[in-house]
Amino acid sequence: MSIGFAQKGKIRKANKEYHNFAYIKTSEILLEVANEGHKSVDLFEKLGNAFYFNNKMEDAVKWYGELMALEEDIDSEYYFRYAQALKYIENYKESDKWMEKFYSTKTDDSRGKAFRSSVDYLALIENASKDFEVKNLEFNSSVSDFGTTKFKNQLIYASAKGKGKNYEWNEQPFLDLMSVTKQEGDSAYANPENYDSTINTRYHESTAAFMSDGQMMFFTRNNYFNKKLESDSEDIVKLKIFRAILQEEGEWGEIEPVHFNNDEYSVAHPSINAKGDKLFFSSDMPGTEGESDLYMVDIYSTGKLGTPVNLGNVINTERRESFPFINEKGDLYFASDGHEGLGGLDIFVVKKFEEKYANSDTLVVVNVAKPINSPQDDFGYYESLSTREGFFTSNRPNGKGDDDIYGFDTLDRCEQKVEGIVKDKKTLEILPNATVILFDKEGNEVERLVAGEDATFTFTNLDCEKEYLIRGEKEDYIADEKRFTTPSTEQDLEIELLLDKDVKEITVGTDLADVLNIPTIYFSFDKSNIRRSAALQLEKVIAVLKKFPNMKIDVRSHTDSRASFEYNDALSNRRNKSTIDHLIKVGGIDPNRLTGKGYGERQLINECADGVPCSEGEHQLNRRSEFIVVSME
Structure with a gap:
């Protein structure tokens, strides 16, 4: 990922070495020292970090593994990073081992709690969306391309395809906003162009968001304004959100930073809701739960913004939450490496976020599953329900460049199926011909069936994000029932109903x-x-x-x-x-x-x-x- 948050989202100036995350150079020095046989906690931490934060997870696993082998006092955060790196290379069993270690040392950490409460998360993620196809888009380049949004008949995205000087983080040019145009009679987007010369500068620009009337946009840029690059007290260049107004000649102008920007922290990756009255973004401003959090701020009719509000610790974790996107229905998508996922950044969704947030209802964070998510970094989700198009960014293998943009068709894939088996609670023998009844949350009967000779049952076409109760009954047995809530993505749920025999034989010698x-x-x-x-x-x-x-x-x-x-x-x-x-x-x-x-x-x-x-x-x-x-x- 070319322009996200890393360690509180710090974007470092290009003339720094290790402490500025210019890892490509310093990792060579660290490697030389380690390959000569030198060992220390500090050496292996820095060497592991060098690869971890540059998304070279095979190497990160090697050096974090050396760190763990020292069996010395280690910051528990390295247990988490090691587990994430192992997950990235799909070594889930070993990853779980180190997540258990992480949880045992930080039982109050939400990442560990999420892991312990999601024992079967992997099966759900692996099985979900199995008929779902994603495509690497033609306009991707050999460098980093990410973070799409639609504006009229164009896709606007960030790319390092420009000709500016290289950024030492990844030795690629600084990012510019680019555009590709949808071809007539075709669903493809083509002809990459520099989006707007007044928006793009010699430094990073990315992640744009547009008001529905097309007269105002917000975008992310380095702390560069009026041809002056500013840094914080540690000489670190942060990210800021800027606002631009569409001019009569069709170009963007009147570019100004939003009022809650600050030289000492980053704000980035704006997204605007369908009503145009809320802006969502990511920041590491004071009050942030983790390395970066999601925030929401009111957009007034004048175009001015209100006071940012942190979205809270159901969504935000001790790690990174970034790249928010709010769709037309008020569903909130975002990228996170703090919630349980497949590895790296995964994309998550809170369905009906706007409605639930306004009513103080319970928010449920759901992993959107494969094939959108992978063991690598997946982020920058965007969808248009009106045109049934969806996009996201990933650095998964076999791409064209560092980060690539992938497309998919947004179909209604919320198909729930519940199947199971009825057994004797004590003997665990199957109970053929038991009656199985499905109820809704209020106790109204939805459907009933009789299990076959194999004692199995199946219910299909359940609604998403809805609570159900399933009950098994059989003569001479006490009924058993299970309550469950369907997620927001496709799922096959398996339930075992265990009926306790009500009629039991009593003989001499019985206790x-x-x-x-x-x-x-x-x-x-x-x-x-x-x-x-x-x-x-x-x-x-x-x-x-x-x-x-x-x-x-x-x-x-x-x-x-x-x-x-x-x-x-x-x-x-x-x-x-x-x-x-x-x-x-x-x-x-x-x-x-x-x-x-x-x-x-x-x-x-x-x-x-x-x-x-x-x-x-x-x-x-x-x-x-x-x-x-x-x-x-």
Whole structure:
């Protein structure tokens, strides 16, 4: 990516070395030192960074790997970068290992939380949009081309195809805004030209956005105005957004920087909503969550802008969020390497963002999936729903240059399918001919079917971003149900319904606690009184004894191993008496149907014998009662 944010979005002057990210030169020096066998945390960090921030991930993996092998105290950020670089080369298993390491050292970091809460994200991304085709566009050059927007019958984009002096970051010319024109009778765009000589300068210009009436545009440029290049207090040249007004002769003029620009931070990559009253952009201004965040600002009827508002930590992470795009429906697309993705920058969407943001509804960030996203950098999403055209930028392999622009047709690909299987919860055997019912969020039945002999079911044509409940039912079983919300992209969801048998066989020797799924009847340490929670469970035993008036049971009470054998025998007998008394006095059970005995610590169910260190919870497992059927006459 030629003009994004890197480490708080700092764009460095061209005469700097390592600390200015002119990595192509300094990496050679670092390599020489490392290849001579020298090792240090600082060396491998800088060498790994040199390749990581220049998108040479195979080399970044090598040197970050050397860094990890030192087994020294390492900044946890390098665990994240190593994981991202591994993901970039599609080594997902190893990437997950280092993301786990990153999460364990920074449990409050949203990137780690996203990883831990998205265990199956890869399967979703890999399977999504499988029939979706993208094309490398003909006008791409051998250098960097990125960041499209439509204006009339043209595509406006940034390119290093110009003839200016080289920019040391990637040894390519500085970026200019270019245009290609849609050909009559064809869907292709051709004839790249310098877009506007009043807009383009000797420094970077990129990412334009146009008001719907075509009279005003916003664009990104280095901090260069009135033929003067400005830098911050560290001699770093930042990015700024400029506004231009269309002149009578058809050229752009009255170019001015927007009021919230600042020499000390960058603002860049504008996008305007369909109403023309909101501008979205990326910045590392004070208050930013991470390296760069997405912001929104009001556009007044005069063309002036209001006060920027950060879009918040559901969208913004500790890493980079950039290249926002808001479509005609109010869906917000953006690039991020902080949310879980395939590697590098991925493109994400918040469907119905404008509506949900205005109503303070929950925002859901969704990865737009393959083939738009890849293990490399994917960014600069743009679509026109009216012409059904879409574009994005990627530096994936087999392109024509550094960054290339890809095109696709914007079809409605939100086709949801839910399929699954019905099984016995305890045995996991399939349950043929079970009834499966699909409900909407309000509980209204949408569809029902009977699972076949293989116990499988399938529902199709579900809506996107909608909550559903699916329930499995079968005679003699307790129903099971799962609630889920469909995403904003195509998905095949698999659900397993586990039904618990309601009719269970009871024979001599059966433990009622096991049959009725009764949790262990616990006693407090050194106590024999029935807890309130235990009394509730004993009601189930009472109900069974009343249902089967000839059933007799043997109540067996146990203690943990603490205290002496003699003491525990006495304690278990007191507990046994308490349990039987409760069944008689509260449940009205005939005493002749009940027998019992205390077994003390003689029948422990774990290793917590005398002298073995155990937790309170482990000891408590042994303080229990059992209810064994001894007669069914």
